[in-house]
Amino acid sequence: MHEINPAMQECIDNCLRCYSVCLRTAMSHCLEAGGKHTEPAHFRLMMACAEICRTSAHFMLIGTDHHKHTCRECAEICTECAADCERVGNMQECVDACRSCAESCREMAA
Amino acid sequence: MHEINPAMQECIDNCLRCYSVCLRTAMSHCLEAGGKHTEPAHFRLMMACAEICRTSAHFMLIGTDHHKHTCRECAEICTECAADCERVGNMQECVDACRSCAESCREMAA
Amino acid sequence: MHEINPAMQECIDNCLRCYSVCLRTAMSHCLEAGGKHTEPAHFRLMMACAEICRTSAHFMLIGTDHHKHTCRECAEICTECAADCERVGNMQECVDACRSCAESCREMAA
């Protein structure tokens, strides 16, 4: 079986974890809490973050060098999402998942 | 933060793992080996398996009861994919990921 | 180049249109209107509908016979989504897209 670079595998895992946490949190916690949590700019950022994480993982799994570009964009969106979740408050799981993902994507993009 | 049922979280993890293993194996091992590995019926089954696993995880993360139907379909495709990977040979990682995913999807679909 | 069955091509087009309309409407109209439009059950159904449409199109494009099962599920969710959008009101574009998609998916599933 094909070996995968351990740093890349870790980045894939971080992307899929961040995708899971952002999507689940938006669709449960945010929708149910309402107010600041469903303010369009915040909710769209959560959904964009989930999607770019899903896509970056996909690019690494496909094995294309373009993963560097999707990882760079992923790092940017995750960083922005972490800051916005911190501002909204009571979203620490998201903040942490976004930061871990941003960090490993930044390394893969280099 | 919202709590998620541990059995569902385990199923999500199994789906995302099976998605990762099938997609990565198809796009590296299978494409490079050629022959039986890129025979259209086998390769399409691998890609369909990756996609239904991705979708089933997505449905559970959205929090819709329709996840029962995507999980049922996921269990079927994973079972078929495991058998086909066994037939082709030298794909044990896929066989194992498909079987674990099929088992937990079958439980979620019940 | 490979020929595709015209009925299947039409179904793919209907799925991608329904995906587009549901996702765009949820992320613009619903988020901005709030109230009934972001009530969790309604919003989750819109997002589940967008995702199953995307997946059904993907299965037909992959060329796997399992598209019959994703199309059957797609027809069910679209039908439910059309009814719910009608109940919420002022969502005629979604109602129409869901109904057209449900109809062509039902035919592909047969």
Add this chain to the structure above:
Amino acid sequence: MHEINPAMQECIDNCLRCYSVCLRTAMSHCLEAGGKHTEPAHFRLMMACAEICRTSAHFMLIGTDHHKHTCRECAEICTECAADCERVGNMQECVDACRSCAESCREMAA
């Protein structure tokens, strides 16, 4: 109902068309032809192209400004994919879909 910018709607349509053509062609024509068509670098590029087109459409539908970055990356990958499909030959439908998509994504990224 919410109005969408007509230039953006055209770009979404071009992305979804390019996604459809690349994925269907890879999974039917390329897999069945074999040889140059399943050479890993070419096949991976086709799949990466399909995925970035799907993602760029998704970002525009979500309504996030980050669509500019996914559109820029989409224009790059589509341009590369068009050139590679031309090199491989007998893939004019893909070449055309990739070029139309690249052009409208370049405008949306500006």
